[in-house]
Each structure stands twice: as C-alpha cells, then as structure tokens.
Amino acid sequence: MDLQPVAAGFDATRLDRIAAHLDSRYVQPGKIAGCQVAVGRRGHLAYSASLGQRDRERGVAMGDDTIFRIYSMTKPITSIALMQLFEQGLFQLDDAVARFFPSWRDHRVWVSGLGSEMVTEPAHRPVSFRDLLTHTSGITYGGVLPGMGDQHPIDALYREQQIRSAGVPLTMPEFMEKLARVPLRFQPGTAYMYSLATDVCGALVEHLSGVPFAEYLQRHILGPLGMADTSFQVAADKLPRFAANYARKPDKTTTLLDDPATSSFTRPPAFVSGGGGLTGTVADYIRFCEMLRRGGELDGRRIIGPRTLDLMRMNHLPGGKDLAALDVDLLTLYGNVGVGFGLGFASTIDQVATGALARGDYYWGGAASTVFWVDPIEDLWVVFMTQLMPSVSFDFRGQLRSLVYSAIVD
Secondary structure (H helix, E strand, C coil): CCCCCCCCCECHHHHCHHHHHHHHHHHCCCCCCEEEEEEEECCEEEEEEEEEEEECCCCEECCCCCEEECHHHHHHHHHHHHHHHHHCCCCCCCCEHHHCCHHHHHCEEEEECCHHHCEEEECCCCCEHHHHHCCCCCCCCCCCCCCCCCCCHHHHHHHHCCCCCCCCCCCHHHHHHHHHHCCECCCCCCCECCCCHHHHHHHHHHHHHCCCHHHHHHHHHHHHHCCCCCECCCCHHHHHHECCEEEECCCCCEEEEECCCCCHHHCCCCCCCCCCCCEECHHHHHHHHHHHHCCCEECCEECCCHHHHHHHCCCCCHHHCCHHHHECCCCCCCCCCCEEECCCCEEECCHHHHCCCCCCCEEEECCCCCEEEEECCCCEEEEEECCEECCCCCCHHHHHHHHHHCCECC
16 A cells, blocks of 8 residues: 555654654664554555564564564454444443353452462452453453562462463363452452453353354454454464564563464464454554544444444543552553543543643553554554563553654644
C-alpha cells in the first residue's frame, strides 16, 4: 500500500523522525534487534518502517512480513470475541460466571497469611463478566510475569494447582475448575490486577459458543478480517518469517530468549491462551485496528457493533477511578495516572494527568514490547512490534505518542 502522509494530515518530514529515533536509540546500540512501526489516519496508511533484524543470530533482516509473538495484544481480540456473544444476548456484563461454571459460586478471598495459616473469607459477591473484562475479578497471574511485584501467598497456590504452567496440557473446563479452587486476591470489583482473566474470557467464548476457542476466533474475527498470518501456532511454511525473541539482561545487553526454529509456538499449544497466545504480523494487526477505527467493520464485514465498541472503550473501573487509584501491582511499572480501563482496553481519561498528546485513545501492549492504540478523536491507529522482554524495559508507546501526534498538522 502506498504511503499517503499528506492525505492523512501529517507532515511527512516529522513522521520520518520515528525511524530516526528508533534506529539511533534502539537498533544501532543493540537495545533491540529490530522493529516495525505503522501509522494510519483517516483510512490512509501514513507511515511504515521496518528496521534492523528479525533474527540477529541468523542475520535475517526485519521484513514487512515478519511474524511476531503478540502475547497480550491477544487480549483485545479475545475481548471482542466475548462481546460478540454479548451482542447475541447470551450474557449481561454483571452476570455471574457461576451461571455457566457452578464451581465459581464458592470462591474464597485471601485475607492474610500463607500456606496452612492462610486466612480467607467468602466473596461478597460472585465474579462477573465485567470483572473479568476489566481485570477487577481478584484473579492474578500467579506471579509468573516479570516485574509484577513481590510474590504473594496466592501465587504459591497457582503453582501448586499448575494453573497455566508452561507446557502442561490443559483444557478450558480444567482451567476453570482449577481457578475455582484458588482464593481470589481481593474482593471482586474492588481493585485492579492484571491477570489470567482474559484467559477466562476465552474459556467463556468456547463454552457459550459451543465452538473450540481457536476455531471461534478464526471463524468470527481472524478469517473475516483477512488476518491470514495470525494464529496460536506458526505453521512450518511460515517459520522463515518468525522473529527471534530477546531478553534484556541486568547489564542492559540482550540475549536470545526464544529461538524461532525451536520455539514452543512452532508446536500446538498446551493451552489455547486468550490472554497471550497469538502470533501475527503488523499487517494483520493493522486490519484489526482499522476495523476498530471504522467502528467495528472492515471491507463490508461487521465484526462488532459501533455502540458495543463505544461501551468497550469507556472507563469501567469502580467509581470512575483511574488505574493509579486501584492497581495492585503495576503502579510503579507503568504511567497509570489518568488512565482508565474498559472492556479489554486501557484508555486515556485525563489528558492533563497523563501528560500526553493523546486525548481519547484506547490501547494495549504485549510482553515482548509490542503495542498498539486507536484514537477515535484523531481517527488514528498506531502499531509497533519488536521482540524484547520484559515489556517494561523501554517506554516505546510514550515515545511514539510524542513522535506521532507532533507530526499531525491537519
């Protein structure tokens, strides 16, 4: 697709600062092996750049067709899938999950202590669909994410139950039953904690639709949008396009973390993770973002209704608070002041508090430092992909926001 920066209302020279910034500050110093970035506005592709290498060890350049681990950028796709079923009247946001998984009626909530000395209390109310979509359910990530604060007594129980243990086969019903046996970290709807909740959303999609989760996504989102390279497993004929994943070490150098030739993503997943299991290309995610920009439709295929999408990007946190007021673990890691959370997306709710040029964007990122956002006010989307863990190493989104918005002249 031809670049059309002027038609999109950008100063092309200012947009060129994006590649210069990423190359000089990150690619050339070796902080990342390579990256891709694309910017669209008003239905035009305004900017696209591929920098560095997708596989440093094999000397393979970053190409426009590179396949990335998008990890938690799977979450918005899963959330859209669940809300498609909401549109069909299969549940209401404040319905209890226990309506469909009865074992969830008996959740306990952690109060104090650990192990045999742990004190719990009954949940004041059942976990709801809204709690899951907003990460306010009391479910955690079991302490498995890098930089997620100190280990909590609840984390040990997640490990004991082998909830989402790497390589351990797990069906959706088994996953739900295991979570029913582990106390919640806090009372549902009282705080925010990034969690396995979107994996639960995937299990609910499978249960409500009667279709395996991966198949549902293919039928109702990935296929209709033409996201041909997005999947839970990288096919053998696509492996040459699969990027290597790198880890940032304490000495600030990087090391190979996941070789694309032997990656677990080359095999069928032990668990089909709605929270972080997909791989895909920038081109594919652009199609997802363009659908969102257009209010839920692309190329004549309606994925979600515009009013449903409007509801999803509103702030659903209790009392209209921001993440800084409710977040259990991430406050020191992300700039959460002035940021709300909707049904699958974070969103800017106070531009002055965030200190950013964006006013009404909604967004999310992935564990390997990928990020996207859509801005209905500016009629804009941005997709950025690299492969570096942990994602808190650099504030790519903050820097890109400054570079992109300052290039808008119309």
